[in-house]
Every structure is written in C-alpha cells, then in structure tokens.
Amino acid sequence: MLKTINLTKHFNGQTAVNDLNLTIASGEIYCLLGANGAGKTTTINMLLNVFPPSAGKAMIGGMSVTENPLETKKRLTYIPENLALYPNLTGAENLRFFCGLSGLNLTNAQQEAHLTEAGLQPVAIHKRVETYSKGMRQKVGVALAIARSSDVLLLDEPTSGLDPAASNDFARLLEHMKDRGAAVLMATHDLFRAKETGTRIGIMNRGKLMDELNAADISHSDLEQVYLNHMKS
Amino acid sequence: MIVRKIVSNELTRLFRDRVVLALAVTILTLLVVSVLIGERYYQQLSSAQSEAEYISRLQWEQQGEKNPHSAAHYGTFAFKPVNVLMVFEPGVTRYTGVSLFLEGHRQNIASNSLAEDLDASLRFAELTPSFIFTYLFPLFIIFAGFRMVVSEKESGMYRFLMAQGVSRNQLVFGKTLALWIVAALLFLPFFVMGLLITGLTSGVTSDMTRFMLLTLVWMGYFGVMIHLTIGVSSLVRHSGTAMVTLLAIWMLGSLLLPRLVTNAAASRHTVPATTEFYQAVRTDLTEGVDGHNPFSEHSLAFRDSVLSAHGVTDINELPFNFRGMMLQEAEEFEKRIYDMHFARIHAIHDRQLATFSMGSVLSPALAMRLTAMNIAGTDIHAFRHFTQEAEAYRINLMRELNHDLRDNAVGDRAVGYVAGHDFFADNPVFTYKRPSQLLSPLVTLPFMVSLFGWLMISAGFVVMAAKKEEIV
Amino acid sequence: MITHLFRFEWMQLWKSWSFRISAVIIPFLIAYSVYLGHNRVADQHQHVQVLQDLEETFYAEMAERLRLIERGEYEVGAWFQDPANPIVLAQFGDAGRHVILHPKPLAALAAGQSDLFPYYGKVTLTNRVAMRDNAFENPVMQVTGQFDFAFVLVWLIPLFVIVLGYDVLSREKESGTYALLQSQPISIANVLLLKTLFRFLVISGIVIGSLLLFGAMFGVPLFNFGGLQVVLVVLLYIAFWFSLCVLINLYSDRSAVNAIILAGLWVFFVLILPALITLYAGKQHPVPSRAMWVTEQRAIEQSVNRQRDVLFESWKADHPEEVVEGDTPIFYQAWLQRLLTNEMIQERIDEAADRFNTPRNAQAGLINRLRLLSPPMYLQHWFQQTAGTDSDRLQTLDEQMRAFQQEWQAHFIPRFRQLDFFTSEEIQQIPRFE
Structure with missing residues (x-):
C-alpha cells in the first residue's frame, strides 16, 4: 500500500534521507525509530509531496506521489506531532471541514459516529477545539481517517507529550485502524510504544534505514540494545 | 535593580530590531525635514506679511487728496500675523484668510486663505510635526512596543523570568519605562531643534515657553499611547492580536473620532451661509433688530437730539459738519448690528468646541491637537482675537476720519472738503499684539483635562494589567 | 469545493470578534458619511433655488414696473430707478445673474474642496463675485477633514481589510x-486563494451593500452608469489591499510581522x-503668498485710475461710432468711463x-502625474472628480463667470453706449446662465 523506492533527499549538500526502501502493507503498523534528524519527518514530508525527492520514488496505493499528488492524498490521512485544528470551531465542525476538502459530505449522525469510534467523549464532540487536549485533537484526526476510510495513515510522533493513559488509548485506536485494513506509518522515538503497537520496526540513522525487525520477534531490552548499537555506528 | 536590568535588556533588543530602527530613522528624517521646510515657509509668510503691511500702509498714506469718507470707502487692509510656532502646530492657520479688508459701514471676513492655493492632496497629509505626532509617532510606539510583553509569553521566556524571581509587576513596569525612554530619545533631537528655532527667531521669549508647554502636551499624548500599548501587550495571548487591537485603538482615536466628532458638531450646530449672514445684517439695519429702531428712525431721533442740544433747528446752523457726526453715529450703529451677528457666529463655534471637548473624552488625539493649537496660538481663538483687534482698529480709524469731516468740513470748506497726505499719514497704524497669556484656560481646560485623564487612566490600565494574575 | 470552503470560512469569520465589529462599524460609517453628504448637497440645492428665485422675482418686478411706466401709470424719480436703463438693469441693486456650478449627481460621495471653493457667484457688468457660502465654517473642521464616503473608503476600509486579511495564511502556519491542510487532496494555493476571495467578497459585499442601501435611502443615484463605475472602483480598491495581504502572507509566515x-x-x-x-x-513650483495680492490689485487700480482721463479720451477718439455725441444724460459720461x-x-x-x-497649475500637473504612485491618493482624486468637488472643476467657476460676464456685457454695453433703452418685453429676453 505504501512503498518507497530508493527514496533520497539532499538539502544543501546534506543527505537527509539516503536510499530508503520501505514497503508497508495494509493491516500493518510500521514504526520508524530514530533520533532527531534521522530523516523520519523528511520521509513523511516526501510521502505528502511537501517537496519532491532528490532521487527515488514515494508510492501510495501503487501511484507515485509526485505524479498524482491529489489522488494519493485522497487515500491517506496525516496526523502531525501536534495536530492543530481550528480553535474556534467544534470537533465535529473541524471534521466536517477537512472531510469536505476531499469531497466527502458527512451527516451529523455520521460525524458523531466517526468521532465516537475514534474514542472522543460524546460531550466533547460539540465543544470548541480550543478546549481540547492534545489527545482529543488526535482523536479528531483519527476520526478523519475513519470517515475517509483512508488506506494509509502517516503519523509523526503521535504519542510524544501524551500521558501514559492517553498514549495507551491512542495505541488501541491504531490497532483498531489496523484491523480496518489501514497501512500505518508511525515515526517515533518511543521504543516502548513501537514494540507494543507496531507490527514491524525500522531503525533509521542519518537518513539510512539501518535495520528492520518484526515487533513480535524481539523483547523490549533487545530492541533497546539494537537501537543503541545502530545509533553509535 | 531588576527593573533596570529589564529596561536595559529591552533597549538593547529594540536597538537591534531592524524594523524598529528603520521606523525610528524614518520618523526622525520626516521630523527634521518637516521642521526645516516649515521654518522656511514661516519665514516666507512672515516677510510677505510685513511687506504687505508696509505697502498697504503706504497706499493708505498716499491715496491722494480725498474726502475722509471716500477714504473710508477706499479702506485699508489688516494682515494676519504669523508666529513661529506654526512650524510645529499650524492649527487652522492654513484655512483662515490672510488679509482682512477694513472699510466703512461693513465688517468683512478675512479672505485669501493659504489652502486655496495649495493642492487638494495637502488635505490628505501635510508634512508637519503636528501631523507626524498625531499619526506616525503613536504608530511607532505601537510598532516598537506591541510585542514587548506578549512575546515573552509566546516564546516561553515569561515563565523562565518568573522562575528567576522577576515579578510580573517588575516586568511590566520595566517594559513601560523602556518604551518611555525610546519615545523620549526619538523626541529629543526634535526638541533641541524646536528650542533652537524658537530661540533664534524670537529670542528667549514666550514662544520658547510655549514650545516647552507644547512638548508637555505631546509627551502626555505619547504617554497615553505607551501605556495603552504595554497594557494591551500584557493582556493578550498573541502578538498578532496585540497589533490588531492597538491598530484599532489608533484608528479610532487618531483617525476616525476626530473627524467624526468635528463633522457631527458642525452638523448639529450649523453656521449660517455667508450670504444669509449678510442678508440678515442688512435686514436688521433697514428694519431694526426684531423690527425695533431701524436706522432710519434712529438717525432722525439722533438728529433731533443734536439739534435740541445746540438749541438750533437746522443742521446748517450747527458749529460743525453734521454729516461727519452722523456718519460716525451710523458707523457705531452698524457696528453694533455686526458685532451682534458675529457674536452669534462665535457662540455657534463655541458650542461646536463644547462638542469637541466631549469628543476629546473619547479621543486623546483630539484633546492633544486642540490643546496644542491653543498653546501655539494657531487655533480659532487666536484668529478671533486678531479679527477683533482689527475691528477695534477699524472703528478707531473710521472715527478719526468722520471726526475730521465733522470738525474741519465747516463753513466755506464744507463743500468739496478734502483731507491730504498729512492727515492720512497721521492716522493710527494697526499693529497686532498677541495676547500675552500662554493659553486660554477657559478654552483649553476641557481638552487638557481630557488628555490628563487619558494619561492617568491609561497608567491605571498598565497597573491593572501588571496586577492581573496569569497562567501561561 | 468553493461552497464548502466558503461555508467554513464564514463560520470562522462569524466567530471572530474583529469581523463582527467590522460588520457593524462599516455600515454605520458609510451610512453616516452618506447622510452628511446628502445634507451638504441638499443645502446647496436649496441655496441655488433661493438664488434663482430671487433673480426671477427681481426681473419680474423690473418688467412689471416698466410695463406700468410704459402705460403711463408710474413715474420714476431718479435715472437710477428707471428699469429701462441698461445700466440699471445690468448693474444696480439686485441686478445681475448668479453663475452656479450645480452639484453633480454623485456630489454626496466626496466633499472634496467644496469647503474651500465657492460653487456660485454673481455677475454684473463690472463685478464677478464668487461667494464662499461656508466662510463661517469652523476651520477646525477643515483641519480634521470632511467625513465623506471617499474618506471611509480610501482611508478606513483598507484598515478593515488588513485586520481581516493580515493572517490569512500565516495564522494557519502559526497554529x-x-x-x-497540506496533507489534504487539494492544492494549498487554491485554498489560500479561495479564503482570500471569500473575505474579499464579504467585505466588498458589506461596503457596496451599505453604499447602495444608504445611497438609496438618502437619494444618491447609484443605479446607473456612474454608480456602476463607483462599484467597480470600490471592488478594485479592496482587491488591491487584499492582494497586498496575500503577497505579504506568501512572503512572511509570522502574523505579527x-x-x-501591512500597517x-x-x-x-x-x-x-x-x-x-x-x-x-x-518645492518645484512654489506659489507666492497671497498677502501681497490685495495690495497689488490696489496698485493696479490706482495706476489705471490715475490715467483714466487720457485713456478715456483716446478710446473715444478710436471708437467715435460707438458713442452718442452731444447732449447726454448726466450718468452717461461717468458710466462710459467707469x-x-x-x-x-x-x-x-x-x-x-x-x-x-x-505655479499652481504646474503644481497640480506634477501632482497629477505623481498621484499614480499611490492608489489611495489617486482614488481620492477620482472620487472628487466623480463628485465634481475637485479643485479643477470648482475653479472653472471663475471661467464660467467670465464667459457669462462677456455675454452680459455684450448684451447691455452696446445698448448703453447708444442709449438704447429696454422695453418691458425685452426684459424677458436678457441672458440667463445655463
């Protein structure tokens, strides 16, 4: 569903992403681990066609992102690290707005259903977003993915700054999305969350993918050890 | 100690802020240019005025041999004086006429205002210190200060500073002080120029004192803007909001309300049209005020009283020229009617001013401007004083002419009597003297109270903003 | 897509205080400015009517008196009371005609220079007196300026545009x-464009809607070609400020900056x-002070008067056929000379x-060219021209008075020189100012 082929990006002579090959199938949660500056966000930005790759290709649903920017964006939902919504609109209104941008018109019942499915408390649905916590805003983002039946979810550090309960909440939401058949790419530095939630784990350092592991095959402590080894090299 | 640190830190940051620096340089340049240009303009006007005065007097003295009453119709001119403070606050000087025709039987309106020869674009914006102080200087204060407190919150420095033991009070007062210092520094070069110009033109006189008073008024106005800027900056969350709020205050106070108030005042208290005015005077002269005692009756009664006082029955038996006496009596009679009608106009203007003073409660810019005009001697009262002095001179001159006719056109000289050069050269000369008091308290008091009130209330606003507890 | 974006933009706008305040203040300002303009123009119309009535009455009375004289039912005492005398008809008492610059249909929109320059004057054989109707106006009014629609549009509306458009993109970036938005399947440029377009339409709608509404209420004729021009100019001007907002937003990401x-x-x-x-x-074309002007005029009068006998005699020698010789009434020689x-x-x-x-014309010409540099300045001028309150038009009053005076003199002076008196019928045919 999501694929990068020899994806490379140079910024002013520095290589941010170096020959990256990723393949993420539907129903998979792929966690991309790496320190700050490893190239995780750059990768996501290329998948969003914020800027074109210097070399290689980013594909979503078999289409090149650069060639079909709007088509590919229709199939994905992106939740940035600090998901910002319009503060003076309610959660439901925000959902309706962003759905509308992809040509999807929701009934009130649908909005409420999607937001509830994403785990938002019914009382909060019609409150202004300026009263929301970060976790609640992310739930609106997930509701957006549900509403649009996105095939691909791109998450950039979604759990940073969440308290453990909210983080756990979010992890279960991701599993729900996985069960609905979404391909999830989650960039994070949270080793614990990667091991718990992810199906596969990729470790990036200085733009290169160093290692790929099956989350089920490795223990927490081994993952940490592997990660630290890659960081040193 | 902490406050001093905050102030010096703020000043360093402002001096490194390119936008603020560019604005300061722009304003300073505009100020210097406006003062230099204004000073030259003043010199030109001043020399033109004294030249015109000189020539006009010469024309009066050399009008040739004439019957004094012909000379009264020939008339002479009074020229509006200029004073050096118009360089800084031109007030209404551009819109009031420069020459006033003084003749028998009639009080005229000054004509030939400077504005008639200036392009319409001048109404848009005129480069004078008073324009810069009303509009641009407050904008500079806003631009320099709107971020001062709110940016600390936005960047998170606020919490850090609190953790260092700085109190919110110290922070806010420090920033206020810093903004005051910046405004004063920007004003300083202008102040020095102003002192030099007033000093060089008229020596250490009341002009210099007036200039210093003007400085106080301007600084008071800046103070209001400084306090509002810091207060708003302390209370909002985003610097964009601070900017927009302050811009709105500026637009309302400097741009919108002064116009709105003056226009509303003029439409509430309307002055008669010029033609209506003279028509009404004419009616009162021919039919009497409210239908009583028209001049035709008055003159008969006057003649009879003169005749009986001298115990004669015919004016030709009087020991003096009765026509000269009658002309003066007519002049006094007409003057009373004119004075009454002009007093009505002045009363309307005063009512308009009262509306302005109500408006100045809403707009510190209006309060500042009207106070400054009064101190500079460029307001409507200064102009009124000039016209009243000119009128007093006119009636004096007429009296002298008529009395000459009365006393000298007697006997065999009665027919074809003319006065010569010696007589006209002996007539009084009009020299206008400004009132020596620095300002007219009755006129300015409401505006000064408004301005001072704004200064105090805005200071209270800063104190309130500093007291407010805030979770950031 | 457009309707969707517009709908949400509307929800956003409606919830913002700056918009709500603007939506109330703008119609109020426009209403008041049009109301004041309407009053100003109504006053002018009323004055013009009074003057024309006075004129009509005067000449009707003169004709009536002459008719009585012709029938021998009335006798005049002195020559200057004789309505048949050309000089009396053209010069004495309330004689003469008013030359009037009638307010243009859109005069209410811009007061312009109408508080400085007269719009009517009186012409007689020897005089052209432009009458400044508002000479008693408080000059503080002129210092602060007129509150007219042109001021609201040219000065204030841009500030409202700035308040509503300064963060059209930067706010999205900051928050x-x-x-x-970038991850949505739409082009971000389109979103920016549509958002701005919507705000542009809303502000233009409020401005134009208020103008048309209050214009209709106060009798300013806007539903015609002139009104269409005004609407187009308003749209262009608001679009100019919105495009500045977009440009700045493309260039800088910080709302405060x-x-x-923009300010x-x-x-x-x-x-x-x-x-x-x-x-x-x-500075390029300085206009000298008018203080000397009155003394200069006086000097000219004196120098002509000093040689008037010589001038008069030589003129008479050159134009013997134009004057009546021999025994003439007492006023004849004096008035010929005068x-x-x-x-x-x-x-x-x-x-x-x-x-x-x-220099004044040169100054105006230079400013006319330079005005193009500043759209507000240009627009202000455009409005004054459209309203007919610009200096150029008001200063044509003198030319028109001059032209009419020539017509007036041509009608009366030759007949006066030939002592050819008027009949009551002919009084109806004396020139009128059209």
Whole structure:
C-alpha cells in the first residue's frame, strides 16, 4: 500500500534521507525509530509531496506521489506531532471541514459516529477545539481517517507529550485502524510504544534505514540494545 | 535593580530590531525635514506679511487728496500675523484668510486663505510635526512596543523570568519605562531643534515657553499611547492580536473620532451661509433688530437730539459738519448690528468646541491637537482675537476720519472738503499684539483635562494589567 | 469545493470578534458619511433655488414696473430707478445673474474642496463675485477633514481589510493547521486563494451593500452608469489591499510581522507618500503668498485710475461710432468711463494673477502625474472628480463667470453706449446662465 523506492533527499549538500526502501502493507503498523534528524519527518514530508525527492520514488496505493499528488492524498490521512485544528470551531465542525476538502459530505449522525469510534467523549464532540487536549485533537484526526476510510495513515510522533493513559488509548485506536485494513506509518522515538503497537520496526540513522525487525520477534531490552548499537555506528 | 536590568535588556533588543530602527530613522528624517521646510515657509509668510503691511500702509498714506469718507470707502487692509510656532502646530492657520479688508459701514471676513492655493492632496497629509505626532509617532510606539510583553509569553521566556524571581509587576513596569525612554530619545533631537528655532527667531521669549508647554502636551499624548500599548501587550495571548487591537485603538482615536466628532458638531450646530449672514445684517439695519429702531428712525431721533442740544433747528446752523457726526453715529450703529451677528457666529463655534471637548473624552488625539493649537496660538481663538483687534482698529480709524469731516468740513470748506497726505499719514497704524497669556484656560481646560485623564487612566490600565494574575 | 470552503470560512469569520465589529462599524460609517453628504448637497440645492428665485422675482418686478411706466401709470424719480436703463438693469441693486456650478449627481460621495471653493457667484457688468457660502465654517473642521464616503473608503476600509486579511495564511502556519491542510487532496494555493476571495467578497459585499442601501435611502443615484463605475472602483480598491495581504502572507509566515508590514504599507501609501508628493510639488513650483495680492490689485487700480482721463479720451477718439455725441444724460459720461476703466483694470489684474496661477497649475500637473504612485491618493482624486468637488472643476467657476460676464456685457454695453433703452418685453429676453 505504501512503498518507497530508493527514496533520497539532499538539502544543501546534506543527505537527509539516503536510499530508503520501505514497503508497508495494509493491516500493518510500521514504526520508524530514530533520533532527531534521522530523516523520519523528511520521509513523511516526501510521502505528502511537501517537496519532491532528490532521487527515488514515494508510492501510495501503487501511484507515485509526485505524479498524482491529489489522488494519493485522497487515500491517506496525516496526523502531525501536534495536530492543530481550528480553535474556534467544534470537533465535529473541524471534521466536517477537512472531510469536505476531499469531497466527502458527512451527516451529523455520521460525524458523531466517526468521532465516537475514534474514542472522543460524546460531550466533547460539540465543544470548541480550543478546549481540547492534545489527545482529543488526535482523536479528531483519527476520526478523519475513519470517515475517509483512508488506506494509509502517516503519523509523526503521535504519542510524544501524551500521558501514559492517553498514549495507551491512542495505541488501541491504531490497532483498531489496523484491523480496518489501514497501512500505518508511525515515526517515533518511543521504543516502548513501537514494540507494543507496531507490527514491524525500522531503525533509521542519518537518513539510512539501518535495520528492520518484526515487533513480535524481539523483547523490549533487545530492541533497546539494537537501537543503541545502530545509533553509535 | 531588576527593573533596570529589564529596561536595559529591552533597549538593547529594540536597538537591534531592524524594523524598529528603520521606523525610528524614518520618523526622525520626516521630523527634521518637516521642521526645516516649515521654518522656511514661516519665514516666507512672515516677510510677505510685513511687506504687505508696509505697502498697504503706504497706499493708505498716499491715496491722494480725498474726502475722509471716500477714504473710508477706499479702506485699508489688516494682515494676519504669523508666529513661529506654526512650524510645529499650524492649527487652522492654513484655512483662515490672510488679509482682512477694513472699510466703512461693513465688517468683512478675512479672505485669501493659504489652502486655496495649495493642492487638494495637502488635505490628505501635510508634512508637519503636528501631523507626524498625531499619526506616525503613536504608530511607532505601537510598532516598537506591541510585542514587548506578549512575546515573552509566546516564546516561553515569561515563565523562565518568573522562575528567576522577576515579578510580573517588575516586568511590566520595566517594559513601560523602556518604551518611555525610546519615545523620549526619538523626541529629543526634535526638541533641541524646536528650542533652537524658537530661540533664534524670537529670542528667549514666550514662544520658547510655549514650545516647552507644547512638548508637555505631546509627551502626555505619547504617554497615553505607551501605556495603552504595554497594557494591551500584557493582556493578550498573541502578538498578532496585540497589533490588531492597538491598530484599532489608533484608528479610532487618531483617525476616525476626530473627524467624526468635528463633522457631527458642525452638523448639529450649523453656521449660517455667508450670504444669509449678510442678508440678515442688512435686514436688521433697514428694519431694526426684531423690527425695533431701524436706522432710519434712529438717525432722525439722533438728529433731533443734536439739534435740541445746540438749541438750533437746522443742521446748517450747527458749529460743525453734521454729516461727519452722523456718519460716525451710523458707523457705531452698524457696528453694533455686526458685532451682534458675529457674536452669534462665535457662540455657534463655541458650542461646536463644547462638542469637541466631549469628543476629546473619547479621543486623546483630539484633546492633544486642540490643546496644542491653543498653546501655539494657531487655533480659532487666536484668529478671533486678531479679527477683533482689527475691528477695534477699524472703528478707531473710521472715527478719526468722520471726526475730521465733522470738525474741519465747516463753513466755506464744507463743500468739496478734502483731507491730504498729512492727515492720512497721521492716522493710527494697526499693529497686532498677541495676547500675552500662554493659553486660554477657559478654552483649553476641557481638552487638557481630557488628555490628563487619558494619561492617568491609561497608567491605571498598565497597573491593572501588571496586577492581573496569569497562567501561561 | 468553493461552497464548502466558503461555508467554513464564514463560520470562522462569524466567530471572530474583529469581523463582527467590522460588520457593524462599516455600515454605520458609510451610512453616516452618506447622510452628511446628502445634507451638504441638499443645502446647496436649496441655496441655488433661493438664488434663482430671487433673480426671477427681481426681473419680474423690473418688467412689471416698466410695463406700468410704459402705460403711463408710474413715474420714476431718479435715472437710477428707471428699469429701462441698461445700466440699471445690468448693474444696480439686485441686478445681475448668479453663475452656479450645480452639484453633480454623485456630489454626496466626496466633499472634496467644496469647503474651500465657492460653487456660485454673481455677475454684473463690472463685478464677478464668487461667494464662499461656508466662510463661517469652523476651520477646525477643515483641519480634521470632511467625513465623506471617499474618506471611509480610501482611508478606513483598507484598515478593515488588513485586520481581516493580515493572517490569512500565516495564522494557519502559526497554529499548525497548515500541516494538516497540506496533507489534504487539494492544492494549498487554491485554498489560500479561495479564503482570500471569500473575505474579499464579504467585505466588498458589506461596503457596496451599505453604499447602495444608504445611497438609496438618502437619494444618491447609484443605479446607473456612474454608480456602476463607483462599484467597480470600490471592488478594485479592496482587491488591491487584499492582494497586498496575500503577497505579504506568501512572503512572511509570522502574523505579527505581517500586521506591521501591512500597517506600514497603509501608512506609506495613505500618509507618507501623499505628503512627500505634495511637498516635492510645492518645492518645484512654489506659489507666492497671497498677502501681497490685495495690495497689488490696489496698485493696479490706482495706476489705471490715475490715467483714466487720457485713456478715456483716446478710446473715444478710436471708437467715435460707438458713442452718442452731444447732449447726454448726466450718468452717461461717468458710466462710459467707469466701464472702460473697469475693463482695463480687469485685464491687468488677470495678467498679474498669472503669478499665482502658473505655479499652481504646474503644481497640480506634477501632482497629477505623481498621484499614480499611490492608489489611495489617486482614488481620492477620482472620487472628487466623480463628485465634481475637485479643485479643477470648482475653479472653472471663475471661467464660467467670465464667459457669462462677456455675454452680459455684450448684451447691455452696446445698448448703453447708444442709449438704447429696454422695453418691458425685452426684459424677458436678457441672458440667463445655463
């Protein structure tokens, strides 16, 4: 569903992403681990066609992102690290707005259903977003993915700054999305969350993918050890 | 100690802020240019005025041999004086006429205002210190200060500073002080120029004192803007909001309300049209005020009283020229009617001013401007004083002419009597003297109270903003 | 897509205080400005009516008196009471005609220079007196300026545009919604464009809607070609300020900086540039002080009067066929001479006035060219022209008075010189100012 082929990006002579090959199938949660500056966000930005790759290709649903920017964006939902919504609109209104941008018109019942499915408390649905916590805003983002039946979810550090309960909440939401058949790419530095939630784990350092592991095959402590080894090299 | 640190830190940051620096340089340049240009303009006007005065007097003295009453119709001119403070606050000087025709039987309106020869674009914006102080200087204060407190919150420095033991009070007062210092520094070069110009033109006189008073008024106005800027900056969350709020205050106070108030005042208290005015005077002269005692009756009664006082029955038996006496009596009679009608106009203007003073409660810019005009001697009262002095001179001159006719056109000289050069050269000369008091308290008091009130209330606003507890 | 974006933009706008306040204030300002303009123009119309009535009454009375005289039912005492006498008809008492610049249909929109220059004047054989109707106006009014629609549009509306448009993109970036928008299957340029377009339409709608509504209420004729021009100009001007907002938003991401830059541009275009242009033009073509003007006029009068006998005799020698010789009424010689000297004085005063008119025209010409640099300044001028309250039009009053005076003189002076008196029928046919 999501694929990068020899994806490379140079910024002013520095290589941010170096020959990256990723393949993420539907129903998979792929966690991309790496320190700050490893190239995780750059990768996501290329998948969003914020800027074109210097070399290689980013594909979503078999289409090149650069060639079909709007088509590919229709199939994905992106939740940035600090998901910002319009503060003076309610959660439901925000959902309706962003759905509308992809040509999807929701009934009130649908909005409420999607937001509830994403785990938002019914009382909060019609409150202004300026009263929301970060976790609640992310739930609106997930509701957006549900509403649009996105095939691909791109998450950039979604759990940073969440308290453990909210983080756990979010992890279960991701599993729900996985069960609905979404391909999830989650960039994070949270080793614990990667091991718990992810199906596969990729470790990036200085733009290169160093290692790929099956989350089920490795223990927490081994993952940490592997990660630290890659960081040193 | 902490406050001093905050102030010096703020000043360093402002001096490194390119936008603020560019604005300061722009304003300073505009100020210097406006003062230099204004000073030259003043010199030109001043020399033109004294030249015109000189020539006009010469024309009066050399009008040739004439019957004094012909000379009264020939008339002479009074020229509006200029004073050096118009360089800084031109007030209404551009819109009031420069020459006033003084003749028998009639009080005229000054004509030939400077504005008639200036392009319409001048109404848009005129480069004078008073324009810069009303509009641009407050904008500079806003631009320099709107971020001062709110940016600390936005960047998170606020919490850090609190953790260092700085109190919110110290922070806010420090920033206020810093903004005051910046405004004063920007004003300083202008102040020095102003002192030099007033000093060089008229020596250490009341002009210099007036200039210093003007400085106080301007600084008071800046103070209001400084306090509002810091207060708003302390209370909002985003610097964009601070900017927009302050811009709105500026637009309302400097741009919108002064116009709105003056226009509303003029439409509430309307002055008669010029033609209506003279028509009404004419009616009162021919039919009497409210239908009583028209001049035709008055003159008969006057003649009879003169005749009986001298115990004669015919004016030709009087020991003096009765026509000269009658002309003066007519002049006094007409003057009373004119004075009454002009007093009505002045009363309307005063009512308009009262509306302005109500408006100045809403707009510190209006309060500042009207106070400054009064101190500079460029307001409507200064102009009124000039016209009243000119009128007093006119009636004096007429009296002298008529009395000459009365006393000298007697006997065999009665027919074809003319006065010569010696007589006209002996007539009084009009020299206008400004009132020596620095300002007219009755006129300015409401505006000064408004301005001072704004200064105090805005200071209270800063104190309130500093007291407010805030979770950031 | 458009309707969807517009709907949400509307929800956003409606919830913002700056918009709500603007939506109330703008109609109020426009209503008040149009109301004041309407009053100003209504006053003018009323004055014009009074003057024309006075004129009609005067000549009707003269004709009536002459009719009585012709029938022998009335006798005049002195020559200056005889309505058949050309001089009396053209010069004495309330005789003469008013030359009037009637307010243009859209005069209510811009007061312009109408508080400085008269719009009517009176013409007799020897005099052209322009009457400044508002000479008693409080000059503080002129200092602060007129509150007319042109002021609201040219000065204030841009500030509202700035308040509503300074953060059209930067706010999205600052709050982070930009990231989310970017991941949507639409082009971000389109979103920006549509958002701005919507705000543009809303503001234009409020401005034009208020103008048309209050214009209709106060009798300003806007539903015609002139009104269409005004609407187009309003749209263009608002679009100009919105495009500045978009440009600045593309260039800078920080709302506060954008606000400063846009406010700075406003100050530059509205205050500083016009001031500099005026200053420059005044420096290039300085107009001398008028203080000397009155004494100059007086000097001209004196010098002509001093040689008037010589001038008169030589004129008579040159034009023997134009005058009546022999026994003539007492007023004849005196008025012949007076009319002649008056003509000569006028000629020489006109020549001397060039000293003021030449630099003033040069100044106006230079400003006319430079005005293009500042859209607000240009628009202000455009409005004054459309309203017919610009200096150029008001200053044509003198030309029109001059032209009419020539017609007036041509009608009366030859008959006076031939002592050819009028009949009551002919009084109906004396020239009118059209």
